[in-house]
Amino acid sequence: MTKLRTERLTRAFLGLVAVNDVSFSMEEGEILGIIGPNGAGKTTFINLVSGIIMPSSGKVEYKGRDISYMPAHERARLGIARTYQLIHPLENLSLIENVMVGSIFAKGNGLKTARAKAEEVCASLGLTGLDRDTSKLTILEIKKMEIARALANEPEVLFLDEVMAGLNSDETRELIAQVQAIARERKLAVGVVEHVMGVIKELTHRVIVLEAGELIAEGPYEEVSKNPRVIEAYLGGAA
Amino acid sequence: MNRNLARVVATLLGALAVVLPALAGAYPLQVARNVMLYMALAITWDMLLRSGQISFGIAGLFGLGAYASILGVIRAGMPAWASIPFAAAFSALAALLIGYLILRLRGMYFSIVTLALAEIFRIVIHNLHDFTGGPEGIVAPAGVIFGGSASGLYWLALVGLAVALGASIWFEKSKFHFALTAIRDNEIAASSSGVDIFRWLLATFVITSGIQGLLGGIFVQSYGFATPDSVFSADFTLLPLAMALLGGIHGTVGPIMGAVLLGVASEWLKLQMPYGHLVVYGIIIIIVILFMPRGLYGLARKMARPAEGRAE
Known part of the structure; x- marks a missing residue:
């Protein structure tokens, strides 16, 4: 069952198009990796689907309902939860x-x-x-x-924005196992942003790749990591 | 241990408040009334501050309540006692309308707008001369409530304080505590956890303003007259603020401590040097902000903490 989908989602900051025409979907029980080089628009994308910022155009749908312009606290009540790249303890x-x-x-x-x-x-x-x-x-x-705190919302969709960053390898392994167990138990759809590809490889069923705000590839990690466009995005254009 | 001590102190203070009219003469009772009034205002100011919003609007909503009360008696023929809850409702309603407009502002912008409230209301009342009595003020023909009985006025002030105290303790023990602290710490995290920030701020602003209006009503009925310059005096904003800062913010205990200390000290200072006490207030605000931002209560808790650690 599709929990969350976007349709041609776009957000521009003045001239800069941070998220450009992105359409994707997340299924129940799926752990989806969201990857891309720095500045690709990953966090902006999560901000858009969680309601921290509003889209310039396009659509966000949660379980078939249009929530494109719904404020964040209402989305939290519906079942979308998230963590932040920069920690936000109260x-x-x-x-x-x-x-x-x-x-x-x-x-x-x-x-x-x-x-x-x-x-x-x-x-x-x-x-x-x-x-x-x-x-x-x-x-x-x-x-x-x-x-x-995000899980206490009892969400159906959860985004984890670089939660593994700053952890050592033992801690990372522990957290990966816990996230997997929780996602399975609660039948969560989880979106994971990470820079460490080992984490993405181990944790996710599928990844989407963003570059300069556009979705350039989609599929299982093994497949996407061999995609020449993705390699180019990460390593820079061949001279 | 610490909690028991607090309970004992609270019980003693409560008992003192109840027996005071039987023991003290008219002048100490009037000092006590004043202290209780400012204490209640300090508490309501702190309640909104727990969300991180610094209001300078106390005098505005207090004065509005004062005029609602006295005009309710004179123009609408209300009994004096009934005009006091009416004052609370009037200030709360005004806060609902004003809050709806200004609670989207944050930080300095919010504070500055609230600073203007007292001035706006004062000017309006100045100019509605026929209805409000204008700059010269207005006198209730029936005079002071309870015929001016010192103990009657004392009990009335105590009721005002009890309302503020009750509301503040309720805030500390209910969802308000979680909502306001989350908003103060991080609005983005709060909204991601489902906190409707605007609604909680509006509710808090309306409740605290309603109590400020109630206190304005009690104040004006205790004197039997109002002038714009007296009820919208900056004292009603600055003194509660100084008391809460001195005692300690973000809780009920701090403003109580600050109000007792500053309230009693200012009575003494007023006798020593009329008007000079305001200088002392200013100095206290500066010293507290610089050297003990958590106030006396915060300082006491900090000193008590190592002892707690040993006990565990």
């Missing part, structure tokens, strides 16, 4: 309270229910010491907390 709330926010506002749960649900999500990511201040957390714990 530093005046504790770890567990950060996670509760998603449950309280995206699901409309009372504080007690929200706490129970947040504890569950934290457990699935192996987070402990839940009443700590965010200033006391390691970078891995902050990344997990942000994933937990």
Whole structure:
């Protein structure tokens, strides 16, 4: 079942077209890689589908419903959640309270229910010491907390924007396994932006490749990584 | 341990507030009334501040409530007691309309617009001479509420404080705590977690402004008259702000501490050097912002924290 699709989605900032005419779809249970060189428009693309910015033209559909101009908080309630490339901890709330926010506002749960649900999500990511201040957390714990906060929305579509960046290889392996388990259990459609190709290869079923805002290739990682246009985009044009 | 101590202090303060009229004369009661009024205003200012929005509009909504109350009595024939909740409703309604327009602004832009509110209302009331009494003000023919009884006025002020306190504690224990803190920390993260930022800010602005209007009503009925220059005085913005900053922001306890300290100190200073107390306020604001941005309560908690660590 198609959870999310875009149709000719475009966003221009003054003259710069950051996302240009991108059409794609995400299916239930699918982990989709979103790759491309720096400045290709990956984060802008996630900002568009999660409602942080609005499109210049084109369409975003969630389960068949047009949500192109719906504000972010309403999309969060519908079932679209995300994390951020630059971490966004709520530093005046504790770890567990950060996670509760998603449950309280995206699901409309009372504080007690929200706490129970947040504890569950934290457990699935192996987070402990839940009443700590965010200033006391390691970078891995902050990344997990942000994933937990997104999961507390009880989303059907989840975007992870470079969550593995800054983690060592053991931590990366741990997080990959957890993300896979959670996606399977919750039948999530997950969109993953990563620069480390090993992560993309291991984690995703399929990738889309953006370059200068355009979608230039689509398919399983093994296939796409041999595509000459993709190689050129990453390595630069052959002189 | 620490929580028990706080409970004991709160109970003692509450008991003191209740028995004070039986023990104290008219002058200490009037000082207490003043302290309670500013304390309540400081609390409401802090409630909105918990979302990161710095309002300079306290005097505006306070003064609006004051005029709604006294005009309700004089022009609409309301009983004095009924004009006080009416003042709250009037300021809340005004805040709903104003908030709808200005709560899309952030930071300095929001603050500056709120700073203009008191001035706008003051000028409007100046100019609606026939209805409002104009610059000379307006006097309630029936005089002060409760016939000016010192203990009656004290109880009325205590009710005003109780409303502000109750609302603030409710904010700390409810979804407001999560919504406002998330908005203050990171609006983008908040909206991604489903927080309707505008709606929560509007609700907070309406509730705090309503309480400020209520306090304006209590204030004006305690004197039996209003002039634009007295009820829209910048004092009603600056003193609560200084109290909350001194005591500590983002919670109920700080503004209470600040109001007791500054309120009592200013009574004393007023006797020593009339008008000079404002200089002291200014100096306090500067020192607090520079050296203890979390106020006295924040400082106390910081000093208490190592002890807590050992206990665990």
